[in-house]
Amino acid sequence: MALFPTYLRHEIHFVDGSGAVLVDELGNEYLDFASGIGVVNLGHRHPRIEQALITQAQGIWHTSNLFASPLQQEVAEILCKVSGMGATFFANSGAEANEAAIKFARRWAKTVKIIQEPEIITFKQSFHGRTLATLTATGQDKVKDGFSPLPKGFRILPYGDIQAVKQATGSTTAAVLLELVQGEGGVRPADPPFVQELAAWCKEKNLLLMIDEVQTGMGRTGNWFAYQAYGIQPDVITLAKGLGNGFPVGAMLAKAEWKDVLGPGTHGTTFGGGRLAMAVARAVLEELSRPSMMAEIQEKGTWLGQLLEKELNGLSEVRVIRGKGLMRGIELNMPAAPVVKSLLNQGLVTLVAGENVLRLLPPLVVTHGQIVRAVSLIKEAVQACGLPTSV
Numbered sequence: 001m002a003l004f005p006t007y008l009r010h011e012i013h014f015v016d017g018s019g020a021v022l023v024d025e026l027g028n029e030y031l032d033f034a035s036g037i038g039v040v041n042l043g044h045r046h047p048r049i050e051q052a053l054i055t056q057a058q059g060i061w062h063t064s065n066l067f068a069s070p071l072q073q074e075v076a077e078i079l080c081k082v083s084g085m086g087a088t089f090f091a092n093s094g095a096e097a098n099e100a101a102i103k104f105a106r107r108w109a110k111t112v113k114i115i116q117e118p119e120i121i122t123f124k125q126s127f128h129g130r131t132l133a134t135l136t137a138t139g140q141d142k143v144k145d146g147f148s149p150l151p152k153g154f155r156i157l158p159y160g161d162i163q164a165v166k167q168a169t170g171s172t173t174a175a176v177l178l179e180l181v182q183g184e185g186g187v188r189p190a191d192p193p194f195v196q197e198l199a200a201w202c203k204e205k206n207l208l209l210m211i212d213e214v215q216t217g218m219g220r221t222g223n224w225f226a227y228q229a230y231g232i233q234p235d236v237i238t239l240a241k242g243l244g245n246g247f248p249v250g251a252m253l254a255k256a257e258w259k260d261v262l263g264p265g266t267h268g269t270t271f272g273g274g275r276l277a278m279a280v281a282r283a284v285l286e287e288l289s290r291p292s293m294m295a296e297i298q299e300k301g302t303w304l305g306q307l308l309e310k311e312l313n314g315l316s317e318v319r320v321i322r323g324k325g326l327m328r329g330i331e332l333n334m335p336a337a338p339v340v341k342s343l344l345n346q347g348l349v350t351l352v353a354g355e356n357v358l359r360l361l362p363p364l365v366v367t368h369g370q371i372v373r374a375v376s377l378i379k380e381a382v383q384a385c386g387l388p389t390s391v
């Protein structure tokens with residue numbers, strides 16, 4: 001009632017939480033292995049982040065981007081420092097961050113490469129958002145259904161196919177946009193040789209290499225950003241989700257040398273980089289900067305991966321287990337939605353990716369005990385859902 005039925009919602013109403021635990025209105029506890037959809041990376045009600053928002057909320061909230069913002073400047077500087085980038089544009093969501101990247105790439109192509117109708121290469125099964133440009137960039141037909149006419153200027157190629165990229169590169173090609181672990185598309189990590197060859201190709205042909213880190217960034221895969229494990233330096237990255245731990249914020253970062261591509265008046269947003277979002281983002285960044293943070297995430301991520309392999313590999317219902325860090329997917333030979341439902345009944349929150357991939361995105365602060373419990377529940381649920389139903 002009163003809402004568009006755009007989301008198929010579970011009936012559960014969560015009212016509280018702490019770390020990787022959620023509590024519903026009846027007082028039932030759930031282990032959260034979804035984090036929203038990879039958003040609440042530092043856990044529910046993180047004291048430092050909660051306090052940062054409360055403190056900022058007691059001051060002024062908004063003055064627009066027409067006035068100085070030392071706080072926005074500070075957050076941008078931290079992001080540039082940890083990413084090796086030189087210029088930041090703040091938005092409010094992942095789609096908006098990618099929209100900014102697409103606009104940046106087009107303007108870059110027009111001003112630097114003098115291409116009038118620039119084209120951006122993206123990949124099948126990718127997901128880049130729900131605005132018209134980002135859904136066009138997305139390599140899944142289901143998000144485009146009913147929304148034509150779509151913007152021009154995108155070329156979608158098979159994921160991981162470097163020859164296809166080489167063949168498709170022409171005089172109008174400006175940029176390549178990709179996820180290094182496709183999230184919505186089924187938790188599919190890109191092969192390192194493909195990524196390295198792609199980076200070399202972009203360099204050789206003067207194409208922008210743009211990495212969508214909306215889901216993989218902010219520690220999710222065990223590094224600040226997924227690209228750092230591939231030994232490449234992109235020209236552009238996009239962020240959102242974990243940057244605000246639940247407070248809406250997105251960012252597009254580019255190399256310092258391209259700063260002037262988005263000069264005064266070329267792009268903008270009313271709310272992007274607002275004080276509340278920046279106060280939260282700064283607290284998130286400070287927390288992720290703790291010296292042992294990335295090592296802890298890597299250790300837990302590797303352990304989760306190994307435990308899933310040990311307990312689930314070989315089950316007749318399981319096809320393959322994929323992922324990196326605390327971003328894992330279990331491809332089943334049956335639909336994943338009933339498994340998610342069954343797990344909810346057992347007190348574990350998980351996600352579906354594609355049709356038949358069970359996706360796990362626990363908060364990065366998940367404990368070893370919580371991982372053991374989750375894997376054991378998953379094993380039981382997968383086996384129970386795989387049993388032939390009696391007629």
Ligand SMILES: Cc1ncc(COP(=O)(O)O)c(C=O)c1O
Pocket residue numbers: 037093094095096098127128129130179183184212213214215216240241
């Ligand atoms: C890789 C990736 N890019 C972009 C988006 C879009 O982000 P948002 O929903 O904040 O617009 C998502 C959301 O799931 C995503 O996973």
